[in-house]
Amino acid sequence: MSPSKEPTVSELPAPEPEHCPGPESEKAGQDEACVGCANKEICESLPKGPDPDLPEINKRLNMIDHKILVLSGKGGVGKSTFTSMLSWALAADDQLEVGAMDLDICGPSLPRMLGAEGESIHQSNSGWTPVYVADNLGLMSILFMLPDPDSAIIWRGSKKNGLIKQFLKDVDWGDRLDYLVVDTPPGTSDEHLSVTTYMKEVGIDGALIVTTPQEVALLDVRKEIDFCRKAGIKILGLVENMSGFVCPNCQGESQIFKPTTGGGESLCTELGIEFLGLVPLDPRIGKCCDSGQCFFDDYGDSPAAEAILDVVDKLRDQVELSLGDLSLKG
Template identity: 50%
Template sequence: MLESVKHIILILSGKGGVGKSTVSTQLALTLKEKGYKVGLLDIDLCGPSVPYLLQLEGKDVHQADGGWVPVYADEEQNLAVMSIGFLLNNRNNAIVWRGPKKTAMVKQFLTDVCWGKLDYLIIDTPPGTSDEHITAMENLKTVKCDGAILVTTPQQVSIEDVRKEITFCRKTGIPILGLIENMSGFVCPHCSNCTNIFSKGGGESLAELAKVPLLGSLPIDPRVGQLLGKACVKELPDSPAAKVFNSIVEKIAVT
């Protein structure tokens, strides 16, 4: 199912709550706005946020002869989405599964979804280095995975956890495309000034220490948080977030 996918990018972090799903959805939307055909796979089984962030809650996944047909976020079918959230009857339902069942579901997502021809497949992962990550890597061995984008926040506690994720990538042979420092300051919606409510520069120092590229620093911008299903590069072209995502796409497109 992945043979027709040109590029596969993992979004990873050792820390929860750093904004991986927001980065994943906005990166996918940015690539779509640039004219690429994009797939977005959410393998965070216990906390699937992608359907909400793309305003696709309540959509159904259909079964075809070749496998599952993903949910499309646009009429032109340039953004295909798959998530466990589409298989739940209620958004309040909890996934209470042991490792083997989670592993089987991730494997099914990677082998039984009819993605068709894609330029990019973005895989949004849960925090940590657990069953889902190992299953994803085992199933991606037969196809070319471009690498991983790591997401952190500036605080030291997040930096320490993401450092473990760098070790995981190097042990499993995943190329690291770069690091994003998310929540790097707060952009006031009234005056547009940026205030560093957390510490600053943690992502930059980690990137320098680990010798990986720093792809950009994303501030907290309430306007971006309200763009459910919309690309910040189109709706807020002058925002700091739009500039960072445009820069990231330029960098990964070159690699």
């Protein structure tokens, strides 16, 4: 399906009001927000009830052992960069099958970071085939569907939600996937609500929260943590990215973004969540992401690489603890 095609059940003649319950909601056309809306009659006439695509989504996602969301309320903290590092680190274990899903629909960057820019997806009877950047690392992104990588995605929420649904329902990851790492955009809006709603029945292992040391980043991260708690998403832990700068030549360390309120570790203590570690700023990470190279292949002995791999180990431990909690509840 082309990304230019509207994936919703009906094209509404007017923009949705601010607190629109959604055209497929049980309250569509009947909510307080619907009063005076030009879409009211159309929304009232649409079919209600359970989403008919949910069984197909559940069937597809049940073939994935672990599902991790990478979140941050703040843009520019290195969330997509860390998603790419996490994907490379997991795929370094050739016994694992890893998938990365880029849900930053308006600003997809994982194809560039994972060296898959310019590739395209293929469709078969079994669904969309992701682009493989390694034998055991597949990637799905809207960038593979655009006629021009510089094309702007100017979509309303309903169209974004339709594409996310198709990513979850139609991407064929093979017979088994050990880890699906989902990169999300900043904020707590359409994309986040959609992915958590569609994945609710099969379960999300949890969320990895990424921040930088400054309070201006932590302000938005607090909102993301609150979102996870309200949405029932387990927080696997928080990582503080760009925490100091380690000179590649002299190994000297300095604080570029100095924490004014204690940084990520203090926030974790305050809110009672797991602190996974500090990752220093290393300009070679940006260089590798720009060229689509695996940072660990070239700079595996760097302080940043060691810090990231330590975070990944702790994250996998948290995933196992999460599975233990589920088995105890069962």
